[in-house]
Amino acid sequence: MTVKERIAALRARMKETGIDAYLIPTDDFHGSEYVGEYFKCRKYITGFTGSAGTAVIMQDMAGLWTDGRYFIQAADQLEGTGITLFKMGEPEVPTVHEFLKKNLTQGRCLGFDGRTVSAKEAAELEKMLDENGVSLSVDHDLAGDIWENRPVLSCEPVTELDIKWAGESRADKCARIRKAMEKKGADLFVLTSLDDIAWLLNIRGGDIHCCPVVLSYLVMTKTEIRLFANEKAFQTDVLEALEKDGVTLFPYDGIYEYVKTFKKDKKVLLCKKKVNSRLVSNIPADTRILDEENLTLLPKATKNPVEVENERIAHIRDGVAVTKFIYWLKKNVGRIPITELSAAEKLYEFRSEQEDFIDNSFDPIIAYGKHAAIVHYFATPETDIPLEPSGFLLADTGGHYKEGTTDITRTVVMGPTTEEEKKYFTAVLRGTLNLGAARFLHGCTGVNLDILARQPLWEMGENFKHGTGHGVGYLLNVHEGPNSFRWKIVPGGNAVLEEGMITSDEPGYYREDGFGIRHENLMVCKKAEKTEYGQFMCFEFLTMVPFDLDGVVPELMSARERNLLNDYHAQVYEKISPYLNEEEKEWLKDATRAI
Template identity: 75%
Template sequence: MTVLERLKALRELMKERKIDAYLVPTDDFHASEYVGDYFKCRKYITGFTGSAGTAVIMQDMAGLWTDGRYFLQAADQLEGSTIQLFKMGEPEVPTVHQFLADKLEKGMCLGFDGRTVTAREAGKLEELLREKEITFSVNDDLIGEIWSDRPALSCEPVMELDVKWAGESRADKIAKIRKQMKEKKADIFVLTSLDDIAWFLNIRGNDVHCCPVVLSYLVMTDEELRLFVNETVFSEEIRANLEADGVEIYPYNDVYSYVQTIDADQKVLLSKANVNSRLVSNIPAEVTILDEENLTLLPKAIKNETEVENERIAHIKDGVAVTRFIRWMKETVGKEKITELSAAKKLCQFRSEQENFLGDSFDPIIAYGKHAAIVHYSATEETDIPFEARGMVLADTGGHYLEGSTDITRTVVLGPVTDKEKKYFTAVLRGNLNLGAAKFKYGCTGLNLDYIAREPLWAMGEDYNHGTGHGIGYLLNVHEGPNSIRWKNIAGSPAAVLEEGMLTSDEPGYYLENEFGIRHENIVLCKKAEKTSFGQFMCFEYLTMVPFDLDGVDPEQMSERERNLLNEYHRDVYKALSPYLNEDEKEWLKQATREI
């Protein structure tokens, strides 16, 4: 069916069920950022393939809300669909909540699949629409009813992560979380975030593309730990190891009936921002719910010594692969045909030559020329274009290794560039270097530091429409909370203190529609610096080891300090990578990291 046919079928079903508006978020049943094919209901009903967005379908209109990363992509993919694009955060554009509050009339019915909407979001909607006496229909998956060729739920085999990679045993993690439960006076801990469960149990899977997680729910008391999952994904050995640590296996969907049996005098700790509304609504009303962040959130984000050392190794391996890739692009363009898709395959080949490489940490973004102005552009057979020996290509890619996950962006010059391109290339690089060199007092969040990266652009009255940094998981999700670097506070998502051991991206950018796009990204490790009478100071260590393309740099725009920062970084890159390169590669890298 076409998008228009799908909308018609959904509206007929809504009319039959007396549902006036149907909300379709991007989420799976676990509030994941990226979701498996089974859960891509929003993509199915709208045709928009971006990783973030919410659709609202009514009889007389349909709308899609997405953020600045996807404005250009969404406008293109929604063309001819009759679906209106709402550009989130833009002036006079209503939020989804504002739209529903304005559009829904008294006594109307709002529908959604309660498994794909968090308990916190459902609560906000109920509060928002109470005065209009809006009713809710949340137990039906209407998209699933019209999606005749829907993919099956993923059930990929599970891998157990050895302590030499994880740095801490499953048993020790369980003991620590149970201790936290006692401190919180919680009888039961409900955990549904897939990356938290994978981290907690030292398991990895493949149930979400590029995210090594396992579809599962976890419920823990002081005496038992139940994992609700498709039991066929475990080998006998892994299942026995789990059972030895007190982990009992139950069918995936049984979690909903299990929580109905919780005694009224129990206290259940869960995060309503992560647990879906149907699961929470199945907990008896008399039960006390302690709505707090997941107990695993900070321990997962603060990497232990083993994880940190392994990540250093992973980034050197990745640096070798990406550096070879950059050299190959610059030396091959104009001599052989290279396209966005073939370049991505070539980079994957370079990475696969590294020991313990497991796969991409996200779909590669290889964007040439004006395509790079689309922040999260993803090449397809229809959009794939060849490189020319001019202009720039933006390569935002990453890999999963047993030693950890990587995420790196380099904007590479393939030939002559304009003064304007050099101007913004250099401004973005200055922001990246200055943020990476920041020293700050303990207690700062990314809100305190974001200005450092944006200042060169803000001084020109320019900006970029995305955050500057996100946390990164250890052989897990490439986007991981709670740490981030952004200038704007987000309601309900307070900025986290930057702790020693957190990994965060440093990725300012600049995008000029229909012309070019630039982004420079390194992963930084938060570390303690000196402690003085004013308190504990913190700093960053670069983990990413790949040269920035000096062919795009205008040294005249840089201060002496900024030039020194770049030269120092490039000295570190050469020292880290040269032992793993042949003589020709070393000579190329020496030139690529020359002092300016």
């Protein structure tokens, strides 16, 4: 079926069920950023493939809301479908909630699958729409009803993460969380976010593409841990190890009936921003719910010393692969046929040669020329273009290693570029270096520091429409909170930067139909000196790959910024050159020369 035919079929089901507007978010049953094939209802209905977006279907309109990363992509993919693009955050563009409040009137009904909408958002919708006399219908998966040949739920094998990689045993992690429960006065802890469960139990899977998580729910009490997952994914030895640490396996969907048995004298701690509304609505009304951030959130984000040291190793291995790739590109562009897709395959080949490499940490963004202006562009056989010896190639890629997860962007100068392109290339690089060199008092958040990365562009009246940085998991999701760098204060996005947090530093600049630039390093937060004013903090770059000096205009940099770049490049040469052949080493020596 075409997109128009799918929308028509969905509207027919809406009529049958008395639903006037149907909400289709990106989420799976666990609030995941990226989701498995089974859960891609929004993509199936609209044809939009971006990782963030919400669709609203009514009888007389269809809309898709997405953020600035995907404006260009969404406009292209929605063309001819009859779906209206709502550019989130732009002036006079209503939010999804504002649109629903304005367009749903007395007696109307809003529908959604309650497993794909958080309890917090469902409560907000219910309160807002109740004022208009609008009802909710939350038990129908209407998109699933019309989805022909829908993929099955993933059931990839589960493995254990050895303590030499995790740095802390499952038993010790669980003991820590139980102490936190005790402090909160909680009898039960309901955990449904997949990265948190994987971290807590030191298990990894493959139920989401490039995200080594296991489809599961977890309930912890003072004496037991119930894991709700597909038993077929677990080998006997993994099950036995879990049982030894007090973890008992139950059927994946069994969580919904189990929570109905909670007693009214028990206090249940869960995060309504993360737990889906159907699960929460199944908890007896007289049970007291403590709506708190997941107790695992900060422990997972603050990497322990073993994890940090492992990440340094992972980034050297990744740095070798990406450095070899950049050298290969510069040597061969214009001499042999290279396209965006074949370049991505070559980079995967270089990564695969590295010890303990597992897989990509996300689908590679290899974007040449004007494609680089599309922030999260992914080449397909239909869009794939050849690389030429001119302009910029933006390569935003990453890998999973047993030692951790990497995420790096380099903008590679493929040949002659304009002075304007070099001006912006240098401005973005200045932002990356200045943020990476920040020293700040403990208690600062990413909001306090974001201006360091944007200032060179802001001085020119320019900007970029995405966050400056995100937290990164340890052999988990490449995007993990709560740490981030953003200039806007957003709910839940103002976490204090703690020792051990790993965050990306990735300002950019994008000229639609022209070019795109992004420079990204991962960095770990560390303690610096302690004075009468308190504990100062700093960052250490983990990523070890040269920035392309062919795009740099030294005269546009301060002496301090040039020194920062020179010092970084000296580290890159020292750590990466021992793993290169003589030809590559000679090239890297020049590529990291002092300016």
